[in-house]
Structure formats: structure tokens, C-alpha cells
Amino acid sequence: MTVSTSSSWFGRYRLTSRIATGGMAEVYLGRALQPDGRFGPAVAVKRLLPHLTSDAAIVRMFLNEAEITQQIDHPNVVRILDLGNVQAEPFIAMELLEGHSFAELRQTAAQGGRRVPLGITLRVLTEACRGLDAAHRAVDSKGRELQIVHRDFTPDNIHVSVTGEVKVIDFGIAKSAAVPGGTEPGTLKGKFFYMSPEMIAGHDVDHRADLFAAGVMLYEQLCGRRPFTGLNTEEVLNRISEGKPRRPTEFDPSVPLALELVCLTALSKDPARRFPSLHEFIAAIEAVGGQARVATPEEISEYVTSIFPAEEDPKRIALRRARLADPSTPTHRAPDAIGVLLPPREESRPPRKEPPGPPPGPSAWQRRMAWAREKLFRVEVLGPAALAVVVIAGAVAVATRPERSVADRLQLAERASNPGQRIRELTALAEDPSATEADLRRAGELALQSPDLEGALAVTQAFARRFPKSIEAALQEARACVGLRLGKKADAAIDRAINLGPDDPRPDLLRADLRRLQGDAGGMLDALTSASKKAPNDREIAVRRGELLSQAGRLDEASGVLNAVLRHRFHPGAAAELGFVKLRQNQSTDAMRLLRASLSRSPNLAKAHYYLGAALTQQGDIAAAESEYRTADRLAPSDPRPLGALCTLFAQNRRGPEAEALKKELADRFPEQAPRYVAECHP
Secondary structure (H helix, E strand, O other), rough: OOOOOOOOEOOEEEEEEEEEEOEEEEEEEEEEOOOOOOEEEEEOOOOOOOOOOOHHHHHHHHHHEEEEEOOOOOEEEEEEEEEEOOOOEEEEEEEOOEEHHHHHHHHHHOOOOOOOOOOOHHHHHHHHHHHHHHHHHHHHHOEEEEEOEEOOHHHHHHEEEEEOHHHHHHHOEEEEEOOOOOOOOOOOOOOOHHHHHHOOOOOOOOHHHHHHHHHHHHHHHOOOOOOOOOOOHHHHHHHHHOOOOOOOHHHHHOHHHHHHHHHHHHHOHHHHHHOOOOOOOOOOHHEEOEOOOOOOHHHHHHHHHHHHHOOOOOOHHHHHHHOOOOOOOOOOOOOOOOOOOOOOOOOOOOOOOOOOOOOOOHHHHHHHHHHHHHHOOOOOOOOHHHHHHHHHHHHHHHHHOOOOOOOOHHHHHHHHOOOHHHHHHHHHOOOOOOHHHHHHHHHHHHOOOOOOHHHHHHHHHHHHHHHHOHHHHHHHHHHHHHHOOOOOHHHHHHHHHHHOOOOOOOOHHHHHHHHHHOHHHHHHHHHHHHHHHHHOOHHHHHHHHHHHHHHHHOOOHHHHHHHHHHHHHOOOOHHHHHHHHHHOOHHHHHHHHHHHHHHHHOOOOOOHHHHHHHHHHHHOHHHHHHHHHHHHHHHHOOOOOOHHHHHHHHOOOOOHHHHHHHHHHHHHHHHOOOOHHHHHHOO
């Protein structure tokens, strides 16, 4: 999240800070001027990016979301407070949310080797379903059903606040009988992992499509994996259409049978066999109890705070800064005539003459003085005289402190051993108008080396705003978004990079990385194929593509790509992958030759040891296979495959106690992936 603190006017809204920028819109913290001249509470004002305001279809979709959401009055749905146009520029004003998406909660927990506790997930899911159930039941002023269907009910579109509140957001592709412009039957919309069979078949859908998506999210919690998986998009969609998920207890016998039944009912292929509504789905979950007890809002709040501490969470820090920079107060009086003064936007927007606006806001010195008074008047132990001295001294010290130059900030960032200090210097640099394109490019490179990817995103977004025609800026923003698994934002930044450099393979490689993180093998292969066409002589791209074709089971294609690489020059990775292809094509002699050659050139190549273990297993050399699997596990401790293969090897060779020990080790080291490998570890 990035913050720009130039206070200005947009219609009747005083916009203090830009707090987020996405692929289509940017969001500001603002306050509306009321008829009595006072300012209302802080809200989030969402504005389309300037280059999109002339696209009628995008504008329609942008406002469609607000018009649908505005029909729903429920505490578990984000509230739309206002929408309209200011000088032909559309906007949406909505309640200001502080927290994270459910997807971010799950991702952060997974990075720590954990899963979100069951009770927390059940609370988040049931509260979100309450809001969505209200949407399904909404009626207009004449009592007519609006027939709202979200169609993109996923963890990304569930917001969990730091106070324990849960809200459904982003009705961008929802349909409603009352709002024209919905998607026609036969058009796929939403994330395909959560699509219902009727959506995939191209049939018109009702509220039970959202109920199916809720079932997918529940299954993910119970099993640590999705109910329908595959090596490519087509395979996943086919499995959803078949509608035969494995029972959760096959992966985790401790799952309560009642909760398993709830989950599988929601996932029924036939909509008529699912719960009649989300209301019944919620009641069924809450009736299970026991180890499936639903957490309280207080427990949600404690959990969110525990994984996103207030002093470390970039989003909460950004909102605090935005509030401190807000000069509006409930008693602020309006000038006699309010004009419209638009805040600075993308450089691509042509300048235009604006009508007179309100008097300028307070100076930087005045804002610092106000900040000092606000902070220090809370210290009741200070007497009035001492307090005045401290306020004045503190404000003067802050106001007169010399600013660092861009060069100084770059130098400090390069030398910083603390990631927080590096990001602070780079964030300040990114907001410095004297920074050149080269300065911002270097700042982005340094930021992306930091583990604080939220901070890196703020720096790279500032670079992209200042230099919208720079492909390097778009690529840096995309890298940060990919690292944070912000799918929509990453795709938007990648699309901008492709438009700026249509022959550059780097955006396609980033798209491949994103699709890998999303579990979309088909999309990853498409991106690598596009990159290879742009850079046909790039061996690393060819090797990646060959590896993916091999993993997808497209052995003849993989063999052709990898052989082409090896004809030019030996490549250990390509040789190892081709060896594995030959093994599955029952060409064991060629497989062993390639794998041995790969290891002679690169003895620490983990996948070559893993593949050699498979080849030795096929030959019946159990002791040698065990040695290779253990070597692969030592060289690549984050890869569960060698341990899983070794567990299966032990189980099939009647080494039960050793297999059981490996099952436990799999569960300890790979809690998310363990169920899959443990299920295969049997005699």
C-alpha cells in the first residue's frame, strides 16, 4: 500500500492521501463536505485510472459493481456510500476498511508453515456467507427480487478487519436482475478453481453457484488442497464438471464426519442437491460444534493482529499515516464557494484549467505542529507550561530538519542492513519529485531485494505513476504483485508491460511465475510458449517450457523441446528432465545415461537425484534409490516429493515403521502438501 499526502478536492470530497493503486483504479482516503459545512467521516474514494475513463465498457463495469453493492444493506457486505461522476470521471465512495483479505491471511499463515485455524476459517466463511445470503435475498423498493449472484466468491473477495469484522467485497462481475450489463450465459467469469459445474457448462446461474464456491473454500480448509486439481486449466474444468471430489477424511481422518457432509453437499454437481440457500449452509456448519467450533469476533481480531502486528503491517501503517496527514476536522468550515481541484494523476493526462478551489490547506510546518499538539496533549502528566515548551520545540525540530537528497537516500538504502530502514528511505525517495527515472528504477531494484514486498510494491507503484511509459516500472510493479500473489494487480501490470514492450519476453516470464503460484499449469505453459516465441534462442526459457511439458505428461513435446536444447550445448537441467521423460517412455537405458551425465556436470542438482531415485526404484535397486531420495531431500528441503517418494518406497517394501515415521515427518515439514503424499504412502 502506498501513501501520497497531497490534500486536494474532488467534487465535494477532500482527498488527503492516495492509499492504494491497482490495475484499474486508485483509492484515496477522503472526507465529504456536508451541507452544514462540516466534514463527514473518513471514507475510501475509488477513482478509475485516467487512461481508462474514456472506455465506456470499463466505466460501465466500474459503476455496475457499486450499483449492485448499493442494493445490499448488511454488516457483512462493504457499504457503498456514494457514486457518480465529477467532470466525466466516475468514482465510488465506500466505507474505509482496515485489515486484509482472507487470501492474504491464508498466504501469510502458509508462509509460516501453518494453516489458518479451523475455527477462524469457519467464522470468516459463515460471516461472509451471511452477507452474501443477504445479497441473494435483496429486493428493490417495490419488493421485487434483485436475484444478485456474486460469481466471484473467493478468498480474495472476503475482507477480514483488525476488529474481527468480515465483509464481502468486489461485486465487479456480479449479476442482478435490476442492473443491466451482466455477463451473457456461456461466458466464463471469475476464478476457475471456484466455478460451479453449471458456470463451466455455460448455463445461466443462480445463488447456488456462490454456495458451490463456499464449499470449495471449506474443502480447502479441511484438506489443505483444492477439491478439483489438474495439470492445466482444461483438466481442472473437466474435473469440476465431473463433480467427484475425494472425501476430506481420505486426506485427514480427523475431519468431523458432519462437517465433511456439509462440505460435500455444498459441492454437489447438481445445484438441486446442494443446500437450498447459504442460510442453511451456515446453520449446518454451526450445528457441528466440538473441534469445529466457530470462533468469536474477538478471536478473529486477535488472530489478525497476531499475524499482521500493527507496528509491522504496511497496510495499517499506511492508513495511520493517511489519517495523520488529514487536515479535515468535524468543525472545519467550508469556504464560501467550493471548487474542484483534482489531485495530481498520471502524466499521460493532459493538463486542464480548473475553476477556483478552496483556500490552500495548512503548510507542512502547520501540519507538523498540529500533529505534535494532537500527540502531546494526550500526555496528561505534563503541566500546561511544560507541554507548550515540548510542543513548540518538537514541532520546530521536525519542521527545520534538513531533507536528505535522492542520492543520499539511495546510498543509505544500499548500505542498510535493516529491511525496514531500507524501505523507509526508498519510500521517501519515491515521493521526492526530483527523483529521475534512473533513480526510481534503482530504488525499485533495491526495494525488490527486501523481504518487505508490501513496501516494495509502494516504491514500484510510485515509479509506475511517475513514468507510465517505462516498461521497467511496469515490470517492477508486476514483480512485487507476483511476490504478494496479488493476481489481478499483477496481471494488469504485466499487460501494461506487454503493451510497452510487445517483443520483450520478460512480462511473459513473470506471467508464468504468477500462474505457477496460482496453480494454473496450463496458463504457465501458455506464458512460457509466448516467451519462447519472442526469444527463440533463450535456452533457459526453453528448458522451463520443456520441464513444464514433462510435468504435464506431454512427453513427446517435452522430448522435442529438451532435445533441441541439448543439441546446441549440454545443459544439466535439460538432461535430467529429458532423462525423466525417457524413463516414462520405457527407455530406461537412455534415462540412466542422461541422469548420470547430468549429475556428473552438476552433482548438487536435486531433481536429478530425485529422478535417478525413481529410475533405480523401477530397476528394483531399493538401497540405491533410498540414497538418491535422501540426497534430493537434503539438497532441496522445501520440496516434499523426495520424502513422499521415499515413504511410498518403504510402504511398498513392507518397511511399515519407517513409512509411518516418514508420514509424521511429512506432516511436520509440509502441513499443506502432506495429505496428498501420505494418501499415496501405502503398501
